[in-house]
Amino acid sequence: MRILLLEDEESIRGFVRINLKRNEMEVTEAENGEDALALADSEGPFDIALLDVMLPTIDGFEVCERLRAKYPRIGIIMLTAKSQEEDKIRGLELGADDYVQKPFSPGELIARIKSLHRRMLPSSSLEGDEHGSEEDERGNGLSEQQGGGTGEPAGHTDAIKKLYVERELVSGRFRLSVSERRLWKNDEEIILTPTEWTLVRLLMEREGESVSRDHILTEVWGRYYVGDLKVVDVNIRRIRQKIESNPSEPSVIETVWGYGYRWKRSVPE
Ligand code: CA
Numbered sequence: 442m443r444i445l446l447l448e449d450e451e452s453i454r455g456f457v458r459i460n461l462k463r464n465e466m467e468v469t470e471a472e473n474g475e476d477a478l479a480l481a482d483s484e485g486p487f488d489i490a491l492l493d494v495m496l497p498t499i500d501g502f503e504v505c506e507r508l509r510a511k512y513p514r515i516g517i518i519m520l521t522a523k524s525q526e527e528d529k530i531r532g533l534e535l536g537a538d539d540y541v542q543k544p545f546s547p548g549e550l551i552a553r554i555k556s557l558h559r560r561m562l563p564s565s566s567l568e569g570d571e572h573g574s575e576e577d578e579r580g581n582g583l584s585e586q587q588g589g590g591t592g593e594p595a596g597h598t599d600a601i602k603k604l605y606v607e608r609e610l611v612s613g614r615f616r617l618s619v620s621e622r623r624l625w626k627n628d629e630e631i632i633l634t635p636t637e638w639t640l641v642r643l644l645m646e647r648e649g650e651s652v653s654r655d656h657i658l659t660e661v662w663g664r665y666y667v668g669d670l671k672v673v674d675v676n677i678r679r680i681r682q683k684i685e686s687n688p689s690e691p692s693v694i695e696t697v698w699g700y701g702y703r704w705k706r707s708v709p710e
Contacts, residue, residue, distance in 0.1 A: 442466045442558055445487040447477040447504060448520065449496050453543075457491065460547035466554070474499035478507055481515075488561065489516035489554055492537070494528065502535055509536030513632040514622075516557045520545075533675040538636040539662065556663035560639040561622075610645045613707030615684070615693070617645055626684060636661060637680050640673075641704075644694060649706030651697040677702055 444466050448454040461468045469484050471477035474496055494501035519532035519540040529540050538557050610617040616625045624631045639661050654673045681688040695703045
C-alpha cells in the first residue's frame with residue numbers, strides 16, 4: 442500500500458512514518474501542501490493520502506479538495522487537530538473518506554487506513570473477514586445460478602470468488618460493477634470516491650430496504666469505528682449531488698426519517 446503523508450510537524454511525521462512502515466506500507470512524505478500536490482503527480486499513484494489540516498501555506502482542506510478533483514479514486518484521511526465539529530465535516534464535504542483526530546494512537550490510525558483500503562479493493566467484501574460467511578452465501582448462490590466453475594484450474598473457492606467479483610448490480614437506470622468498482626447511470630459513468638462507491642453498493646444490494654445509519658457506518662467504515670454518524674449523512678449528500686437529477690428532492694436514495702436511507706426499488710418504465 443502506498444501512502445502520501447502530509448504533515449508539517451517533523452515529530453508527528455516521524456511517529457506516523459514509523460508506524461506505517463511497521464505495517465509494511467510505503468510512505469512518501471510532504472511538509473507542505475504544495476509539495477504534497479506535486480508529489481501526487483510525480484510519484485503517484487498513491488492508494489491513500491493522510492492530510493494534516495493546519496499547515497503554514499495552503500491548508501489540508503484545500504489539498505484535499507484539489508487531490509479529490511484530480512484523483513477521484515484515491516483514499517483520503519484527514520488528520521484533524523481541532524475537536525470542532527465543523528472541521529471534521531468540512532473535510533468530508535470536500536471529499537475526504539475519513540478523519541482521525543489528534544492525538545491518535547498508532548493502532549487507531551492503522552485500523553482506519555486498513556478499513557479504507559478494504560473499501561478500495563475490487564475483491565473486498567464489506568468489512569472483510571467479519572462478514573465472511575455472508576459473502577460465502579452470496580457467492581454460492583451465484584455459482585449455482587451460473588452452473589459453478591469457470592473452467593479454470595482454480596479451486597472451488599476461487600471460482601466462487603471470481604463469480605462474485607464479476608457480479609453486477611442493476612437497478613433502474615443504474616448499473617454497478619463489483620469487479621471494476623464503477624457505477625453508470627444511463628450508461629454514463631458516475632465517478633465515485635471509494636467510500637461513496639461502497640455506500641452505493643451497500644444500498645443497491647438492499648434495494649427497496651431501509652438501511653439504518655448505524656448499520657451503514659459499521660458496514661462501510663468498520664465495526665470499530667468511533668466517529669460520528671454525520672459521516673454517513675455527508676457521504677449521502679455527496680452521492681446525491683452526483684446521481685440525483687434534483688439533489689434537494691432525491692428520488693433515488695430516500696431518507697428514512699429518524700432511521701437511515703433506502704435505495705428506491707426501481708419500477709419498470
Ligand atoms: Ca500541522
